[in-house]
Every structure is written in C-alpha cells, then in structure tokens.
Amino acid sequence: MDLNYNTEDLSFRDQVRSYLETNLPADLKHKVLQHKRLHKEDYVRWHKILAKQGWVATGWPTEFGGTGWSATRRHIFEEECARAGTPPILPFGVAMVAPVIMAFGNQAQKDYFLPRILNCDDWWCQGYSEPGSGSDLASIKTRAERVNSLEGDHYVVNGQKTWTTLAQHADMIFCLVRTDTGVRKQEGISFLLIDMKTPGITVRPIIMLDEDHEVNEVFFDNVKVPVQNLIGDENKGWTYAKYLLGHERTNIAAVGRAKRELQFLKRYASEQQKNAASLLSDPIYASKVAVLEIELMALEITVLRVISQDSGRPGPEASLLKIKGTEIQQRLTELMMEAAGPYSLPFDAAFLDGESEHSIVGDDDAAPLASYYFNYRKTSIYGGSNEIQKNIITQMILGL
Amino acid sequence: MDLNYNTEDLSFRDQVRSYLETNLPADLKHKVLQHKRLHKEDYVRWHKILAKQGWVATGWPTEFGGTGWSATRRHIFEEECARAGTPPILPFGVAMVAPVIMAFGNQAQKDYFLPRILNCDDWWCQGYSEPGSGSDLASIKTRAERVNSLEGDHYVVNGQKTWTTLAQHADMIFCLVRTDTGVRKQEGISFLLIDMKTPGITVRPIIMLDEDHEVNEVFFDNVKVPVQNLIGDENKGWTYAKYLLGHERTNIAAVGRAKRELQFLKRYASEQQKNAASLLSDPIYASKVAVLEIELMALEITVLRVISQDSGRPGPEASLLKIKGTEIQQRLTELMMEAAGPYSLPFDAAFLDGESEHSIVGDDDAAPLASYYFNYRKTSIYGGSNEIQKNIITQMILGL
Amino acid sequence: MDFNLTQEQSQFADALRRWVEKDYNFEQRKHIIASDAGVSPSAWTALAELGALALPIPEAQGGFSGTAIDMLVIMQELGRGLVIEPYFATVLAAEFLKLAGQHDHLLEQVASGELQMAAALNEKQARHELFNIATSASQNADGFVINGVKTVVLHGAQAGQLIVSARSSGAQRDSDGISLFVLDANAAGISRREYRSIDGYRAADITFNQVQLPSSALLVTQGAGWPLLEAGCDYGVTLLCAEAIGVMEAIFAATLDYLKTRQQFGVPIGKFQVLQHRMAEMFMELEQARSMATLAAVKLSSEDAEERRRTVSAAKARIGQAARYIGQQAVQLHGGMGVTNELPAAHMFKRLTMIELSLGDTDHHLARFIAQPGFKAAA
C-alpha cells in the first residue's frame, strides 16, 4: 500500500500547476473564487485557452485529440484546476455527447463534431429529461417520425425537454427521442443531434431558487432533423444513453473543489466574530467544520481507492462518490451561510452578475453565500437523485 | 389556551407527591434511581403497596376497582411516580389483559381475574410474538384444538411463543392461538388465558445484550386449557388483540422518567471532568444535553396536546409519542455512557443484582450505564418497531 | 389545561386566511416583490382593517390587547401565506414602546395602520449578539446624538419611526451601557440604503451621522436598556417561531400533495417507503416544533425572566432545526421542481432558512439556553 504519487505524477502535477498559474486569467479566477455567476463568454474563453494547450479532453483517447491520461493524471489535473479556481469545462460536449459519438457515431459525425467540441465551436446541451420523467429517464414522450422527402430523409420532432442546462446559449442539443411507440419503454428510443437554430425550437427559461437562469424548457414543434444526425441505429438510443450515464459520474465527488471551498469557509469563518473571538475558534462551529473536513479527507481516499481499482468506466461505487460528494458540497454551503448569519439575507443580483464591483452592503464574501446554498440543493437531485443512487447501491452492490 | 393545571389537579398532584414521599420504600427508590436490576419481589411489593391505596389501576373504571381518573390525572400520577422513582406497575396484567377481560370477558372471568390482577395475586405475561412473526403479529402458528372430554371441554395447545417478558415469574399467560387454519391470517385467532403451571409448558430464558434475563421462549406441548379460559368468541382474538394494542401505548412517551433521567445525567456529567472543568460545562457536551432537554420539553407539550384531545383511546399520534419517547430514552443512555467514558467498560453483574453494596471499581453511578445503554436498544424495536410506527403515521395520518 | 383556540382566535385566523387566498396569492405576491416599492399599500390597509395591527396594541391605545397566543395565531397565518409586508417589523418595534410604556401616540398610529415601524438593532460585527453595539449615543444639552451604522434592518426603509439600540457607555460587548431610542426615520443625519432580501423582503442598512434626538426619545433609563432589548427581541423571536410553524404547515402540505400526485415508475412517488418515512419524520418535526412555539408564546409573559429566556431560546433552537430539516427535505422530495422559483415550496424554503438566521440562529439560542443558570443548577 502506498498513498504517494510517483515521481512522474508529481512532476506532472507541478507542470499543471505552473501552467495554471500562468494561463488562468485573473478575472476568471476571481469570479470563481468569489462564487459569482459565470457567463457564456467566461466558459468559452477558458475552454479555448485549454484547447490551445490540448488539455480540454482529459477523458478522450489521443487519436481524437484527447490527452490519453491515466485515471490518476486526470484526478491530478482536476485537483489542480479546482485548487487554482478555473471555470469548469462544461460536460455536455466534451464529457457527454463526445464519448457517444466516438463509440457509436459514424466517421462523418466523428470528423465533423469532435474537433468542434474540442475547440468549443458549438455549445452543446442535453435533451434527456422531460416533464414528468424525473428519475424515470426511459419514460420519454418526445416523438421523432421519419419522413421521406426530395431534399433527403429527415425526422420530424415534436415534444418537450426540460431541465436543459444553459440551453439559452446552445448551438446543438443531443436528444433522446421516441421513434417507436409500440414497444416497451426502453426500446424505441433514438439518439439525435439537433441544431438549436432549426425552426420550431423554442427555449423557455426556468428560474432557479437563487433566481439564476441556469436551466430551461426546450419545445420542439415540427422540427426537421436530417437523418444524418441520428447516432448509431434507430431505436438503440437507450443503450447509448446508459453508456453515457456512466461517463457522467466522472469527478462527481468534486473533492478538489470541496477542498478549495473548505479553505474559503475557514478563512471566512476566521474573520467572523463570536464571543469576542473568531467564529472558527468557537468549539461548536469548529466542531462542525472539523467533522466536514474529516469527511472530505475520507472521501478523498475513497476516491483514490476507486480510481486505483478502476479498470475503465466507474462502477456502482460512483453512487457512493456522488452521494458523499454532494453531501459535502451542500454542507459546505450550509456552514458558509451560517457563518454569514444575518448577512446572508441581502440579495444583490447585480453584484453576482458582475455588474457592480462591490456588493451593496459591503461584504463581498457574504453576498453570494445564501444563493450558493440555495443553488446547491440541486446537487442531491440532479444526475440521479441521491435516493436513486442509494437504490443503485442497494441493487448493484448489496444485492438486495 | 392554558398550559397550567387547574387548582383541583394541583392539589391532586400534591396529594400524590406526599403519598409517595411517605410510602415508597427507600430501598426500592434507591434501586430505581441507581439503574439496578429489579427482582420479582420488588415489583410485587410496590404493586401491593399501591393496591392498598387503590391506585394500581389508573386506567380502569371505578366499578372494577380502578381509579376512574381523567387522562390529565393519570398523566400527573405517572409523572409523580417517575419523579419519585417508583418501580413500574408491570403492564401485562393491569394494562393489557385486564382491559380485554373487562371488554370481552364473561362475568365469571371478570369476577375471578380482575381482583387478583388488582392485588397482584397472579403474575401475568403476554403470549403474542412467535419466532418468525416479528412485526407481522397476525402470522401466528401456535395451534389450539378444541377437544371434548368427560372432565369438560378443553383446548390442546401446541406451539411456541417468544420475547415473553418475565415469563420466568409468571402464574398466567394470555395467548393468541390459532383455532382455525383455513381462513386468512387475521381470522381464526383466539384469545386464551393459560395457567403457567399446566403440564407441558416449558420456559427457556433468552439472555439480553446486557446479560440480563428479561425475556423468554415459552413452549407449549399438548397443554390442556379449559374452554372457560377462552375470552369472548372463538376466532375473534385478533379483534381483541388490536383493542389491546391501543391500550399498550399509554404513557409510551415516558416523559416523567426521561425528566428524572435527565436530572441524573446532568448531575453525573457535572461530576465528571473535561478540560479541568465539569463535563457539563463543556460546550460540545452541554450542547448535546441541551438539544436533548429541548426535545423532551417539546415532547412533554406534545403529550399534553394529545391528552387534551383524547376522547378515550390513543389514536395514531401514539406512534409519534412512541418514536420520540424511545429516541429520547436511548439518547439519554447514550450520553450517560459517554459521560462515563472508559468507566463504562467494567461489567459488574453482582452489583447490578444487588449482591454487593458497591461496584468493584468504586463508581456506583457509572457501573450500570453501559448495560442501561445496551438494554435500551430494545425500545426502538419492541411494541411495534419504530419503522412500523412510521408506517402507521404514513398510512393513518398522512394517507400515503 | 387547554390547547384549543378561542372562537375569536379562530375567526381571526379564518379571516386572514381568506384574505391571503383572495388578495395575497402566489402570483400577487410575486408582483409585489418585483415592484419598486417591494411592499403593498393595499395589503397594509387590509391588515389594518382585519384588525391585525390593532391586535397587539393595548386597548388604551386603540388596540385589542392581544396576547402572545393571539399573535401566534396571526403569525401562523401570515407565515402560511408568505406575507412579506412590514407587519413583523412594525409589531416588533411597537413592542418596545409597549414594554417601555411610552409614546402612546405612536402605538395609536400603529393600531390604526397609519404608522409603519422598524427595529434597527443589528450591526455587522455583532452577528447574533444583540449587546454587541458600536453605535454611540452621547448626551448633550438638547438630548442625545447618535452615530453609527445598523445593518439588515427589516423594512427599515419603509418605517416612519425606528427603534434604535445605541451605546451610552461601556465596551462594545457590555450589556451595561445600552440605551434604546425611538426616533423619526427621516430625521436629519439618517441615510438609508435599501435592498431586497433573498426571501422577498425589503431591508436596509441605516447610517446615523450626528443624529440629534430630544430627551424624550429615550425609552428607558440611559444605559439600562438591556433588559428591555432582550425582552423585546424575545417577543420578536416568539413571533418568528409562530410564523415558521405556518410556513412549515404550508410546505408540508404542499409536499404531501406532491407525493400523492406526482407519478414515477407508474405509481405516485408517495408509494416509495423511503419517501413515506421522510414525510413521517417531517410530520414529527412539525409537531415538536408546534409544541415549542406554543410553549414559547405561553412563557413569554412569565414573570420569571429566566424562564422566558430559557423557553424562547429553546423554541427558536428547536424550530430552527425543524425548519431546516423540513425545508431541505420538502425541496428534495419535490425533485427538480423544488429547486426552481416556480413553486411556492421554494419560496417557503427560502423564508424558513432566513427565519433561522434572524434574531439569533440555532447555535446562538442553544448557547443562550445553556447559559441560563437553571441549566446547570438542575444538576
């Protein structure tokens, strides 16, 4: 048993760290560290910087322009990005649709889409969830009917998707659609790539708890999609979707970001006062922080154990990482809000959006904390709710 | 809204308090307050003292020798008994079989059994649970076959009961037995009273976690029971059992005892040291005690609210009282054991049984605490596990 | 012992509930929050006409001399309706006048609905410590001069009159040396910076720059304001506890309804045992919280101040715990819908969260409960 990185990994870490020190723009770093809202141009800017370095696609094989890194190196890279405070590389293109295209797409699709994803030429979003589907992902109602026409065959898509993250910026959406209604629900689903500029598509914002515009409803009204945009075989979409669900859980524990946020929490709490001393010196508060810190120490080792056993794709242990990771993230935001106390109340959207340099009440650290807390309630719901994750553990690991 | 007792109730309380001060034997009080094991003679002695005063049967109507008290007075009485540290009046006779006899027994049964119960002439135990039945109480397998004979008709009983509390002392057992196997499980059950001295009955101890002998298995091997000992109608036993299950939950919250134990906990913790001060001054420990104390304050009001709405028998709210009551009791024992720390380890059965005046390691307060903790794990299991109680709340109150 | 509401209390509650359903529903409330004013003059008029403003005011000043139990009934209804008007702010501020037995004309104006008030007690460095006061009150020939900044004053910009805590003497965290004043919110030297709170209220930071007050502005003996400050805030805490019960009842009912109607895997999600037991636990939290809100309202008028402090802090701590559990779980059980701003449940969750952080959070009140001499004396 050896919990140390080897020399090569350590020098890789140093290389990443010094790269980030040089190349991460200060304004982006500041936004991330201060819990401000990120805009489209923030994501794209950082994506393109990393793309120049060839470090966008850490999970792709080198033949497609990926890094080809081992699980350990990917972990180190993610840790370093979190530590530095980079914006995230959004998963919809790089981590979600790309693996499906690589595994099941045809040569033309690979040639066209993969380089564009690498370079962020298209903003992708995900069309899985529908109103009413919730945790029952396969209960898809959006219809796609194949039509022959002079200009070439196409599908006509009608229906609605929901919880579509950042669809307001999207150029492309990958969708699960129903192409056969006469079979059981997991069959008869196809996987389509749809241009968001196609006539008949409407995007309606869903405003979140913290009043941010993060997700949307997407309506399809007789939307024509060329058959060239079908991935793999018609009616085999559920297989591809399940393949993708495994990929979605990469780095779900988000240990690196949690470590950074723990430092913020400690720093912020040490600046608050209770009983004429720092809040971080208060035995009750310190105890809550310590319990959280220890949980995070444990999770980091648990993640490393899973990585070290990883033969390729994450197994059902990913459910454990998702649950513990989101519990820790939520608890971090809870303790931050507690530290801010009454200063959690003021709501300053202009500051969060970067329209004013300082918050109206003058405590820039406190200003985003309640929003952060409220926003992060989603983490135990999305990506398979924590209840669903426990079902997976129950069935796949415990055999109950 | 008025949370004060009226003048009559207050003077009743004073009367009970001064009675207990005079009549509760010091040695019994000491055993109770020191968490020592009670023996048969301890229970009987206190029962007979209270019987002389006419205060044994607080839930019976006066016509049978009960007190006829209101729910409020019963509550006051239970509070005062708990406060003083009396041994309990065991429920099996007074609170369990007696209400069934009153409601469904014939005149001869009432005339014979009720006075004997009042005076503790018979020690009763309960024959409901069977191996394998657990929370599924109606799945009873013990058979009773009716046989005609010259000496008079009787049942022949074969089977096994388990978790039979203090059956090793019992003169009588009331049993659910199966008299018809051809119907669904809730039908075909009868309610029999059986003399424990009848040939064919064997009692085998089950030793608990804390090594105390509290429950037993009871085996019936061709046990002859006169038909005169059948309560009500044959095959109607499940109705009577359900009637009794309601009664069983009286005072299930045990707020009075919890208040007394909280005082013990505080006193004991204030005598332990941490960081050169009393353990009760330690912010972390004090905080745990305070959370518990507040939960108990809340539960007391919740109990009073239920009592004030009580038209007679407790409804599904009893499940709430059972869950919260047992959670508090278990938490009390947990904090006591924490306070004792390493002094929880020594196991001194002779001291617990009253065979030695002082414990071997010299800390008489600490000596019973680990046993107490281990023993009380049963409270969230017996009398309908807390999971079953949540099912009841779900179905009966929430309608899910 | 009697836990029933009187007929008057029930009627009051019914009238308020009908008003909320008709004139203060979810959509109407959303418009009020989005409006420039952030409050609704017509809602205020309605509250006055319903008698909600007269209720806590003594009969001598045109009120109904309502008890804390009466107020519990009102606050539960306002909580259920998520009413964001300056009712709590006004009533809390008026309580200081009532306790001080002064400025009857202001109480009369509150009772009639003419006057809105606010209590400016909090300061940035204080977090939850009411006695932690840097704002100064120095005596001069004309009365007192106030300097300092009060923060996160609920409806501070709407108020016509303010209650302000200031320091006459002593160090920043001394409970001795505190004075309490009532003053015109538009007095010279006062500037108010208004903003929204995340749960839809308006609040303000208020700066006092050489604000000259007459001697009559002082509520109790100079430097001896601490018992009044504590008592007034205990009243406020009791109101918040009652409000939280109303919010929790509403979010609980909404969640139960959601479990019964929302289908997943072909059945209502309320058929899943894990969610059933979660609801059972929320039910128990609510019942325990309700008991504590009742107990606090009863003990608020206790002549034994320690008994009052002990019970009020126990209630705030217990209700804080319940509010967090019920709020978080209600959102979780609502799934994706729970984290949008589109359902009332989300707004109830936000309000519950902010109640927990107002007038002392759970840890603060747990520590105050422990600090009462009785906690250890019982040992």
Add this chain to the structure above:
Amino acid sequence: MDFNLTQEQSQFADALRRWVEKDYNFEQRKHIIASDAGVSPSAWTALAELGALALPIPEAQGGFSGTAIDMLVIMQELGRGLVIEPYFATVLAAEFLKLAGQHDHLLEQVASGELQMAAALNEKQARHELFNIATSASQNADGFVINGVKTVVLHGAQAGQLIVSARSSGAQRDSDGISLFVLDANAAGISRREYRSIDGYRAADITFNQVQLPSSALLVTQGAGWPLLEAGCDYGVTLLCAEAIGVMEAIFAATLDYLKTRQQFGVPIGKFQVLQHRMAEMFMELEQARSMATLAAVKLSSEDAEERRRTVSAAKARIGQAARYIGQQAVQLHGGMGVTNELPAAHMFKRLTMIELSLGDTDHHLARFIAQPGFKAAA
C-alpha cells in the same frame, strides 16, 4: 498510488481467518469469556505460531518489523473474529519499548509469545486525557518510587510486564513532568483487581503502593515522556481503528445476510426500501471509515508529528461515528434477535461501542484534531 495488499499481507490475513474459523468461533469464544481465566492460553500459542506477535517487533529482536499497514491487516482479522486475547494490550505496550529503543529482551519475549504486556495509562479523573496523571514517580537513591492507581487497564491482570505513566513533576494536567516506566507486574507493592468488561475482555484496576523501581525502568528522560506517550497511544488508536473495520465488516455482512433471509409479511425484509437505504448508508459509513483507517496507518509513521496526530485523531473520530451508526443500525435491523446475547451481531455491537470509548472517544479526538495548529492555520 497503490491500495493493494502485498502477497505476504494477504497470506497473513488468510491464515488468521482460517484459525478464527476453526479454533475461535462464536461458541469457543463464549467458553473463553465464561472461563475463570477469561483468556485462552492455546489461542495465545496459536497467535504466536501464526507470527502475529513477531509481526510488529523489529527483526533485531526476533520479529518481522511489520509496518502499521501490516498491523492493520492483522487487527482487521482479529476484529472480524472478535478475538478477546491480550494481543492488543501486549502489542500496544511493546510499542512503547520499540519507540524508546530500550529493553530489547522484553521485545524478544513478546515476539516469541513468552510475554504478555499491558499499558497502565488511564486514571479515574482523567477520562480521556492521557496527560491527566496523579500517579507519582519520585526519584530516590535506588531509582524511582511509584504511588497511585491506574484504572481500566486492559488485560492488566494477565500482563507479566507493565508500561506505566507517572508524574515526576508539575500539576496534574501538565504535559511536562510525565515519565514512562516499564516494570514487572508482580513487583512488591502492586495489587491488581480484575474484572470483566462488558464486551468480554478482562481489565484491571492496578494500585501502586510504594513500588520501588530501578533506574533502568525509565523509558525516556525523566519528565519528558509526553511525546512518547502520545506517539504510543496514536499507535494504539490506529490498531483500534483497524480492529473496528474488521468488526464493522463482520456485523455488516451478518446484517446483510439477515435482511436476505429473514421473512416478514411474506417477503425477505431486505425488500423494504427503508431498510435497503439504511444498509446503503451503513455501506457508505463503512467505506469512509475504511479510508480513514488506511490513512491513519499510512500517516502513523509520518515524520511530521502534527500530521500524525491530526490524521490519527481524524480517523478515530470518523470511525467512532461509523461504529456507532453501523452498530446501532445493525441491531435495529436484526429486530428482537439483535438485542439478545445469542447472535454474534450483539457482541460485535458491544465491542464497537467499547472501541469508541477507548483511548479517547469521538469528541475527544475531534477536539484534538481542532487543536492541531494546522486546523486554523489553513484559514
């Protein structure tokens, strides 16, 4: 990075497990507990023959120079088998000799199985404070004289040699002034009062009445024993953490098996979602605890003593939490059977509970974690 066991470690674990299954099963263990001796000489011989005693001892003294990771493997197996022999007591006491680099002949005797030892560190008033020492060590011409009482010394009555902490100078709670000694457990002036522990072990209170020790009994410089005392006990904590993992694995497996076989309402109780999720939570607790036990074993030999203290305390606190949850829930899921002494699960629960209270409970180690300078320095 590598989390795999070496082949030697796996073989060691397999051999121990086979021995437990054959010669130390539930019934055999019950007889040992009930016996007058309360320990089994033949089990001790077996442990020695299996090499478990030689494992932690340096090669120079006839051992295998096993690391903390090696010991983690052993302790997990002994935990799984609920082995109540004086193995932990002996190995912990021997660690002090190893760290002090003294008394090699005693280490040789431990390695060969000839000698059992115990560490007499705890005192009644100390609860979990190792530095809280009233037992005195006064120097005289012949060496040192020890007076005092040590309590709840695990296998103190079985030990041939004792490690004792005593005070040479300073106040009762000073970490300066502590001395550590090794001494013959049968020396004149020592009396031992033996008793059972509730989890089936033997322990003793040991009184030292004018016990004369030679100068060679002193392990490190007089009065400077604190770093050694802490380091030795951190080793003990790490062993207990590893043992707890083994016990938790066993009780978890027993509970899972029970859920699959026990029928209620016509189905295995493992079909009820509430119990399924309870098991999922126990699974997660176990995995997180396992990670911390591993981390503690790795960091135990860290050259940075703060890093060692911080990690070891984090592990004990986290494992204490897991042990309580898993133990209580395992009993709950076993229903009535869980609260009897008849199933192994009950005994595992008792052992887990007592591990939590040994060498510092969860609160103690949480406070120690917080007290490390790094906790706040990171802020």
